[in-house]
Amino acid sequence: MPDLATPLIAWYRESARDLPWRREGFGAWGVLVSELMLQQTPVARVVPHLEAWLERWPTPAALATDAPADAVRQWANLGYPRRALWLHRAAVEIRDRHAGIVPRDVDALLALTGIGDYTARAVAVFAYGDRHPVVDTNTRRVLARSVDGRSQPGPPSKRDLAAMEAILPADAEAAAIVNAAAMELGAVVCTARAPACDSCPIADRCAWRAAGYPDTGDERRRRARYEGSDRQARGAVLKVLRDAALHAVPLDDLIADWPDPRQRDRAIDSLIADGLAEAWGGMLRLPR
Template sequence: MPHHPLHEPVLAWYAADARDLPWRRPGRTPWGVLVSEVMLQQTPVSRVLPAWTAWTARWPDPAALAAEPAAEAIRMWDRLGYPRRALRLHEAAGVMVDRHGGEVPRDHADLLALPGVGAYTAAAVASFAFGQRHPVVDTNVRRLLARAVTGEAQAAPSLTAAETRLAGELVPDAPGTAARWAVAAMELGALVCTARSPRCGGCPVRDLCRWRRLGAPEATGPRRRAQGYAGTDRYVRGLLLAALRSATAPLTAAALVDLVPDAVLRDPLQRDRALDGLVADGLVDPLPRNRFQLPGLSAPTVSVPENPVPKVPAPTPVDSTVAGESSWKR
């Protein structure tokens, strides 16, 4: 679209009020952008910042990560949550080394072919790292467009074809401007047009917002409930994985129970179900004699102690209130 009334005020607001985030600064690398987008999926910026800084310092490019076992990626991921993201980043780094000369590919189709990269992440990296023209649609953009353009209090529970079409129609024609629009709309949705307490008084498009002109009607759909965490299978998976991250040798299932100070692990069915899930997801390698370790490590050839690590604390709860591929900009 050559021009839309939303473009100028949103871009001007972003230029003045955007957060200073390292993956947005001049000199950012495509790898740094990709790592940020993967980490920011359903994880707040405040938790991602130190993890991103440590990750990119240790592995400044795909080749550096691909040269190490997947176990190191899982250890470095620590308590960001959803650890399959670390495994997929490691797999993607290997693909980039094998097929793209150790570089993040520029082509959108090549980005989509990387492990763990979906439609949102491919569009975001193509836009933010390479300045290409793509609609970048996350939960914040969907909410902003639902209110400002269609007059709805909230977007549909999942991305619709109509939302994708609308977002595409609003992308400016010039690639550089399109990339700035993508991140600016996302930032406005994250900081001003928020889900629960929108700051309409400070919104640069308040006079253009259809939802506000309609009197800011309440959402008509069912309320989205925050998902519980403690006691769930995902919680138990986190406890088990935390113990294995700290281990210096493989652990038996019995040793895992002894090492984790949480009564929920005393349920052998849930513990075994969680372990089976970790193995199925490739996050844990099973070994003979009912032992387990992080993936990609050499199997030990000597006997190992029953308890090779100290007890570990329970994992920090992760934000699981927003579904979809990205909910970062909060």
């Protein structure tokens, strides 16, 4: 297999974006918060929210002291509000089980709420400098193209970690850069739709390019439309709860004009089931 690490490292040093969590000494808590926010939310929307979050809660213990409701409110419109809940739970777990220090061990990280294969290794590598493969959706696309000669990666699997491991240098610091560089390349050059192969540092050794850019994309399942969905109803309810000045809203007033009353009730029930809301004397509020 051609050497991908060397050109990736050189390219990353030259042209990586200057992002907050890449600053020297950003800290493991900052990295952890950033990674949670970046789960399915674009970088540009995360940056301002991240800075506000860390200003309010500079440590896991600080967040753990406040109520989940505060986390959900601060999360604002970042999307997937359960991540705010997960982050709060993780903060409590870090305070109670790790003396307030974000763990370094991958298995300990994996045991935290909301932290999976990607985020655990991202923290261990980018915050602590340990040597692990870090694989996100960008990396999977870069590897699918440059190594496998395919236009799109297959479904995520445990094999992804081995595929990334195969291109990592032995040195931990260099390996961390290659991990970051693969993600960065997928984010800004080797993009899903219109890859900028002309400015790609590994174009000369890319299997997909060598094969003539075959379209190997398997038909993906189309996602249900958002308009009129349960998700939209949940989002509307939660927005009302976040914005409520008195932090509780009479159930009867809650998106009372929603077109589908049964969907409205379903949204409220599911939010309660998820721990994102709680009934309180005929009212609904964020979790205390």
